[in-house]
Amino acid sequence: MIQDFLFQAFAASAILGAVIMVTRRNPVSAVIFLVGVFFATSGMFLMLDAHYIAAINVILYGGAIMVLFLFVLMLLNLGHADWRDLRGPVGGLIGGSISIAFLGVLTRLFVGGTDARPVVEIAGSALREAAAEQGVVGVVARPLFTEYTIVLEVTGVLLLVSIVGTILLARRERT
Amino acid sequence: MAAALGLNGLIALFVSAILFSIGVIGVLLRRNAIIVFMCIELMLNAANLSLVAFARMHGIEGQIFVFFVMAVAAAEAAVGLAIIIAIFRHYEVVDLDRFRLLKW
Numbered sequence: 001m002i003q004d005f006l007f008q009a010f011a012a013s014a015i016l017g018a019v020i021m022v023t024r025r026n027p028v029s030a031v032i033f034l035v036g037v038f039f040a041t042s043g044m045f046l047m048l049d050a051h052y053i054a055a056i057n058v059i060l061y062g063g064a065i066m067v068l069f070l071f072v073l074m075l076l077n078l079g080h081a082d083w084r085d086l087r088g089p090v091g092g093l094i095g096g097s098i099s100i101a102f103l104g105v106l107t108r109l110f111v112g113g114t115d116a117r118p119v120v121e122i123a124g125s126a127l128r129e130a131a132a133e134q135g136v137v138g139v140v141a142r143p144l145f146t147e148y149t150i151v152l153e154v155t156g157v158l159l160l161v162s163i164v165g166t167i168l169l170a171r172r173e174r175t
Numbered sequence: 176m177a178a179a180l181g182l183n184g185l186i187a188l189f190v191s192a193i194l195f196s197i198g199v200i201g202v203l204l205r206r207n208a209i210i211v212f213m214c215i216e217l218m219l220n221a222a223n224l225s226l227v228a229f230a231r232m233h234g235i236e237g238q239i240f241v242f243f244v245m246a247v248a249a250a251e252a253a254v255g256l257a258i259i260i261a262i263f264r265h266y267e268v269v270d271l272d273r274f275r276l277l278k279w
Contacts (some may be wrong), residue, residue: 007183011190018194018217022201027209034213037194041220044187050227050238057223060245065216065252072256073209076263127231140238148239155246162250169257172264 007047014040028079031069038062049127051136180232187228194221208259208269212252219248 014037021033038061045054073079130139144152180188194217201214223241230237263269 004183008186011186014190015193015197018197021217022197022205022210022214024210027207030210030213034217037217038220041194041224044190044224045227047183048187048227048231050230050241053223053227053238053241056242056245057220060249061216061220065249068252068256069209069213072259076260076269078207078209078269127235130235139235140242143235144239144242151243155243158250159246162254166253166257169254170260 003047007044010040010043010047014044026079027073028070031066031073035062035066038066049131051131052140180228184228184231188225191221191225191228194218194224206271208262208271208274209256211271212255212259215255216248216252219244 017033017037017040021030021037024030024033038057042054042057042062045051045057127139133139134142198214198218198221201217202211205211205214223244226237226241226244230241259269262274266273
């Protein structure tokens with residue numbers, strides 16, 4: 001019951017955040033709302049039995065890629081478009097409530113320890129049984145390193161090519 | 176199919192479709208190149224959401240595909256932002272209306 005409600009709340013906040021993201025004038029606030037969308041979809045991943053995907057969605061999308069976007073925005077000095085999107089009482093209220101919520105979760109973790117009862121109990125499925133048997137990472141990693149090894153290697157080559165391409169493209173040309 | 180997917184799986188598919196549509200609208204309507212890029216990331220994330228929802232029905236392969244989608248998205252973001260930096264160095268703007276090199 002509470003799980004369904006949480007899931008629907010995550011779904012609604014994902015859609016709401018995406019709409020706000022598309023309509024913002026200031027690119028910095030668009031980045032911040034997109035991070036919110038990624039957090040909401042991570043919550044949905046978590047409740048669809050994709051625990052590892054949820055974790056790397058926060059770390060890789062919400063963390064690495066969005067910081068890269070913010071870094072480029074700051075580098076090109078594009079964040080000055082319309083500061084009303086970010087500042088003002090509404091933004092302060094939302095930011096303050098999110099901070100207080102995170103503080104509460106962290107306090108709960110420190111006081112109760114990490115072996116606290118899971119907040120969300122998901123109804124049983126085949127994926128969940130496999131995760132209980134092989135571990136949350138193992139259930140993704142095992143086929144990745146047995147059946148799909150060549151694909152994994154090709155992905156590594158793709159990342160290498162993208163590193164070289166990025167350096168080539170962003171380098172200042174010597175004249 | 177709906178029974179195996181569950182209510183939450185169905186909601187996930189709907190949300191995925193809506194997020195993808197919002198991303199498409201953003202790509203078509205916005206002029207800031209960086210926001211267009213962010214809409215592309217949103218579309219990739221929407222596709223990931225439907226893949227995860229279907230992985231619940233058909234096995235773990237959907238989640239593995241999401242893993243590769245994320246790797247490709249990281250590479251694409253790095254190269255795309257490098258292109259934006261190169262364009263900005265040349266034109267001093269990131270307004271897509273100003274780039275007509277590949278338009279006719």
